[in-house]
Amino acid sequence: MYINSKYAKLRDGRTSSSKVLATLNYGDSVQTLQEQSGFVQVKAGAQTGWVAKAWTSTALPTRAQWAEQMGRESRNATLGGITATTGARGLGAQGEALARTKGDRDTAITQVKALDQVSVAPEEVDAFLQTGQLGDYAAERSTRALPAGRTAWTLRGLR
């Protein structure tokens, strides 16, 4: 069973007002113990509690669904005061100047700049996942039958 909402809370009872034991992470795997009254009792790491069934799924997101959800969260960003980090970056002028305060770093700077230029094509990553039976190609991945036009990860409460 997987958590399919960033709002999922692990609670000590089967109501939305029950005490929160922990916040569960979107995409994390939990162990199902039993289901009652629209809630699922789960083991999440060292803790046991209840989570609303609507916030769980038997299907992991596809790579595209995951990227879409993460992109949505990034656009809405702040994560504990730390701004979201996106976009193409690398060692810039300020970072290089700071590195040079340590002494002769020409060789290392050259290597890091070369590393900044290395890119991996999405198709190559996809082929790697496929040959390794990972990601969308993992043997044990399952999908639910959903109403037309819906995906497992189009969720209530997600902006």
Place this chain on the structure above:
Amino acid sequence: MNAMRTTILSILLVVFSGCTVFSAAESLGRLRSGDLSALGQTDEQQANLRRLEQAGKAQLPVSPEEEAEYGGAVAVEIVHRAGPIADKHPAANYVRLVGHALAAYSTKPDLKWHFALLDNPDVLAMSTPGGYVFVSTGALQACKSEAELAGLLAHEISHVTAGHGTRIMQNAKSKQALLDDPELKQSALYTQVFDGYLDAYLTRGLPQDDEFDADLAGTQLLVRVGWQARGLRDFLQTMSGRNSAQKHDKYFDTHPDTAKRIAKLDTLLATLPATGAANTARLQQNLAAPPAK
């Protein structure tokens, strides 16, 4: 550049409380002892600092530009001290692919990630704010399966996505905003601060809780991609066996007690699927391949 230097100094103020790295100017000595009042702050500055500390958290954001610039500088230092980058190693691109496969399912798939092998026989794995992730050839050779390699990289990726290193910058930036000691801004202590920060980061490591959190988040990341969930746990078990056999690996220097890490992971693993790919053959094939031209 002044803003960058100010931030670096600020990092040290937080990271190095009580640290004995410096034999520096008197003002820095006062900072180490936590006696900020000795810096000659105004009453208003002291009141602001107390309010911030009472709030319990720093609020000034770290921009993506700052994160990338500082992360790049730290990456240079890592390569200088523990490198060079082994770009001709037969498994160099393979390591990149494992890293990018994990990154695609991380909470920051759009980050410009950089994965590199360091030509170093010690078992090393490090990451920086901004997405540089390094693993040594020694660590690679110690992996018994692709899932173990993925576990090692997943742990480092989790440090970046959780912002563990960036949080240090943020806290320091916030406190620095309340300090206005001209001596701190103008002295050559800035380079000593950067040096000391790197020594602490590469020698002492992150807080223990951050390491435990990265273990658990990294293991969840393995499950999400489809590798065996026990990948990181098995790697730690291997390292534990090596260390107890009198072969000291530097990997242990900056991480919590391995037995505690394994125990926490075992608790989590009991709740996770037992399925998943090990891909041991693929690891071995890439280790045996001829060097890149």
